Amino acid sequence: MSTEAPNPFPPSTRTVFFVSDGTGITAETFGHAVLSQFEMRFRPVRLPFIDSIDKAHEAARRINDSFAMDGQNPIVFSTLVKPELSLVIRQSKGMHMDLFQTFVAPLEQELGVKSTHTIGRIHNVVDTEEYKNRIEAINFSLAHDDGQSHKNLAEADVILVGVSRSGKTPTSLYLAMQYGLKAANYPLIPDDFERGRLPSALPQFKHKLFGLTISPERLSQIRNERRAGSKYASLENCRFEVNEAEMLMRREGIRWLSSTTKSIEEIATTILQEIKPDRREY
Amino acid sequence: MSTEAPNPFPPSTRTVFFVSDGTGITAETFGHAVLSQFEMRFRPVRLPFIDSIDKAHEAARRINDSFAMDGQNPIVFSTLVKPELSLVIRQSKGMHMDLFQTFVAPLEQELGVKSTHTIGRIHNVVDTEEYKNRIEAINFSLAHDDGQSHKNLAEADVILVGVSRSGKTPTSLYLAMQYGLKAANYPLIPDDFERGRLPSALPQFKHKLFGLTISPERLSQIRNERRAGSKYASLENCRFEVNEAEMLMRREGIRWLSSTTKSIEEIATTILQEIKPDRREY
Numbered sequence: 001m002s003t004e005a006p007n008p009f010p011p012s013t014r015t016v017f018f019v020s021d022g023t024g025i026t027a028e029t030f031g032h033a034v035l036s037q038f039e040m041r042f043r044p045v046r047l048p049f050i051d052s053i054d055k056a057h058e059a060a061r062r063i064n065d066s067f068a069m070d071g072q073n074p075i076v077f078s079t080l081v082k083p084e085l086s087l088v089i090r091q092s093k094g095m096h097m098d099l100f101q102t103f104v105a106p107l108e109q110e111l112g113v114k115s116t117h118t119i120g121r122i123h124n125v126v127d128t129e130e131y132k133n134r135i136e137a138i139n140f141s142l143a144h145d146d147g148q149s150h151k152n153l154a155e156a157d158v159i160l161v162g163v164s165r166s167g168k169t170p171t172s173l174y175l176a177m178q179y180g181l182k183a184a185n186y187p188l189i190p191d192d193f194e195r196g197r198l199p200s201a202l203p204q205f206k207h208k209l210f211g212l213t214i215s216p217e218r219l220s221q222i223r224n225e226r227r228a229g230s231k232y233a234s235l236e237n238c239r240f241e242v243n244e245a246e247m248l249m250r251r252e253g254i255r256w257l258s259s260t261t262k263s264i265e266e267i268a269t270t271i272l273q274e275i276k277p278d279r280r281e282y
Numbered sequence: 283m284s285t286e287a288p289n290p291f292p293p294s295t296r297t298v299f300f301v302s303d304g305t306g307i308t309a310e311t312f313g314h315a316v317l318s319q320f321e322m323r324f325r326p327v328r329l330p331f332i333d334s335i336d337k338a339h340e341a342a343r344r345i346n347d348s349f350a351m352d353g354q355n356p357i358v359f360s361t362l363v364k365p366e367l368s369l370v371i372r373q374s375k376g377m378h379m380d381l382f383q384t385f386v387a388p389l390e391q392e393l394g395v396k397s398t399h400t401i402g403r404i405h406n407v408v409d410t411e412e413y414k415n416r417i418e419a420i421n422f423s424l425a426h427d428d429g430q431s432h433k434n435l436a437e438a439d440v441i442l443v444g445v446s447r448s449g450k451t452p453t454s455l456y457l458a459m460q461y462g463l464k465a466a467n468y469p470l471i472p473d474d475f476e477r478g479r480l481p482s483a484l485p486q487f488k489h490k491l492f493g494l495t496i497s498p499e500r501l502s503q504i505r506n507e508r509r510a511g512s513k514y515a516s517l518e519n520c521r522f523e524v525n526e527a528e529m530l531m532r533r534e535g536i537r538w539l540s541s542t543t544k545s546i547e548e549i550a551t552t553i554l555q556e557i558k559p560d561r562r563e564y
Contacts, residue, residue: 014393023551025460026315033308034385037363037397048551073392081319095392103316103379110355110377111296115319126543135546138452145424170420173455177546178307263408264417269305269330 013041015066019059019078019089024048030099031077042075056085060092067093081117130180137176137183144184145169150201153184158275159205160185161198161249162212163241164232165222167259167267171212174264179272193244198252210271211249211256216242218260295323297348301341301360301371306330312381313359324357338367342374349375363399412462419458419465426466427451432483435466440557441487442467443480443531444494445523446514447504449541449549453494456546461554475526480534492553493531493538498524500542 016035018027024046035042045066047059066074076094080086083101090096104115137157143149144156146169153159158175160168164187172183186199202209214222216238223233231237249256255274259267298317300309306328317324327348329341348356358376362368365383372378386397419439425431426438428451435441440457442450446469454465468481484491496504498520505515513519531538537556541549 023547025547025551026311029308029311030381033361034382034389037382037386037399038389038393038395039398040393040395046551046554048555075389075392079315095388097385097389099312100316100319102384104319106377107316107320107357107379110357111320111322113320113322116321117319126545131545135452138455142424142427142451142455169424170417170459173420173424174459177452177456177459261408263413265305265307269307269328272328273330 013043014072015045015070015074016042017045017047017059017063017066017074017076017078017094019047019050019063019076019080021051021080021082021085022048024079027077027079027099031075031097034097035075050080050085050089053084053088056080056088060088063089063092063094081115083117134177134180137180138173140182141172141176141184144182145172147186147199153201153205155182156184156205156208157181158183158210158271159202159208160210160212160271161188161202161254162256162259163188163214163219163238163245165219165226166212166214167262167264168212170264171259171267171271174268175271178268181272188241188245188248190241190244193241193248196248196251198248203252206252206254208275209252209254210275211245211254212259212267213242213246213249213256214258215260295325296354297327297352297356298324299327299329299341299345299348299356299358299360299376301329301332301345301358301362303333303362303364303367304330306361309359309361309381313357313379316379317357332362332367332371335366335370338362338370342370345371345374345376363397365399416459416462419462420455422464423454423458423466426464427454429468429481435483435487437464438466438487438490439463440465440492440553441484441490442492442494442553443470443484443536444538444541445470445496445501445520445527447501447508448494448496449544449546450494452546453541453549453553456550457553460550463554470523470527470530472523472526475523475530478530478533480530485534488534488536490557491534491536492557493527493536494541494549495524495528495531495538496540497542 016031018024018031020027050056050059063074063076074094077097077099078086078089079099081100086098086101090098108114158181160172160183162168168185172185175181175183186202192199216235219242220233220235220238227233257270298313300306300313302309332338332341345356345358356376359379359381360368360371361381363382368380368383372380390396440463442454442465444450450467454467457463457465468484474481498517501524502515502517502520509515539552
């Protein structure tokens with residue numbers, strides 16, 4: 001690790017460290033969520049794979065350097081399962097949010113068992129069934145993106161439908177990546193509207209279908225970023241397609257939501273609530 | 283919301299609730315990380331979008347029902363930014379890990395500003411530059427999967443190379459989804475080994491190249507799951523390909539890592555450390 005470069009951000013920017021014995025993704029996800037509650041700017045520094053006393057001292061040195069440079073406490077979010085590593089970090093300058101130590105002790109008491117203090121368990125899971133399912137789900141979702149394949153649709157956990165650029169592809173990939181769901185997606189295109197029917201591969205899987213719609217204005221904006229000035233992107237055409245798609249979904253009794261102001265995460269969570277019980281266990 | 287179904291898990295299984303005013307992804311990521319430290323089974327129940335007093339009371343009722351059914355405290359991880367909603371949940375039966383309230387008050391003191399208590403800020407970001415970049419990165423990574431396109435490689439943040447099934451595709455998508463990086467990937471195939479050179483589109487982007495390798499045994503196992511008994515999947519052929527790919531990468535001075543025992547998250551984090559400074563701010 002090299003010495004901290006000079007801080008290029010304004011003095012009101014607070015430096016935030018994410019220190020972890022694993023990838024640091026948990027610390028960063030959590031820290032990002034908490035810090036988004038503050039109207040300030042933060043400069044994130046990720047310190048993953050801090051899994052030895054030597055690395056912990058090096059991390060502590062970087063935190064101290066940051067304090068010296070900024071003249072203010074850095075915020076430190078840490079997920080370190082070994083108490084001795086956590087202690088080294090907590091002794092550095094800064095405001096420490098020790099995520100594991102804060103919650104592990106009370107959980108040990110409630111559950112009546114000791115925690116294993118095993119480093120990197122959360123993402124060190126390559127040999128587990130759950131991980132294999134996730135990789136398989138990603139491959140499935142890719143192979144079934146944009147109606148590319150009709151094969152094995154019976155295996156799909158969900159099949160998203162909607163007009164082109166309504167958010168089907170990123171949502172499918174997110175469902176696969178985050179939840180291990182096999183998510184196919186099919187575009188609804190002018191041919192389908194003319195026939196007034198769903199693409200022929202789909203009606204037999206109606207219980208797995210979920211629709212995405214979007215406001216014509218937003219759709220036109222998104223399409224114009226890709227094909228500026230085309231008929232495809234025109235507001236008139238977007239109005240037509242969205243209207244036809246919504247009529248089709250309503251007629252076929254397909255559940256749907258509008259992606260206009262929703263992030264991938266919000267869409268995925270809503271779909272999960274609709275199509276799937278909490279069957280997972282870990 | 284319907285009444286809790288009878289618990290199908292053994293009595294030693296503890297019910298865990300993830301309660302959030304947004305997607306609950308932060309609560310679940312964090313809860314999963316902490317609980318993976320315990321050698322027990324957990325039954326997760328997700329309660330997202332709890333953003334009103336009525337919904338909070340309904341959630342509290344479900345938590346109380348779970349207590350009555352299991353005869354033991356459910357574990358409750360919550361990320362609720364409104365103190366009044368958080369209070370309703372904390373008054374239910376269970377062991378409560380109130381992630382925001384625990385850390386927000388000390389942060390307010392350290393930062394000298396009040397938190398905004400704005401619900402769902404973290405994933406309610408559709409109009410931000412960061413979110414648009416992420417969606418664009420996902421589209422880019424998909425379009426540049428498996429060497430499909432040579433176009434706009436200059437825009438790529440990273441180009442992964444490696445033999446077929448070494449983990450390039452899921453890693454590329456994860457880098458795009460999680461970090462908003464434009465991640466292309468190119469397979470190294472027998473043609474390249476014969477010529478003893480990288481695919482012709484790549485040498486000019488050598489500073490962006492990152493290699494994935496894998497043990498021949500693991501590769502053969504993965505390939506056999508797709509094409510059992512093929513030459514492609516045979517251990518002998520996997521040994522040949524991996525050896526040639528590693529020689530090629532060494533000769534070309536490409537940084538690489540072995541994906542054999544690493545999860546997508548671990549691979550992505552390592553690549554991020556190698557190719558990219560912490561330039562993001564939020």
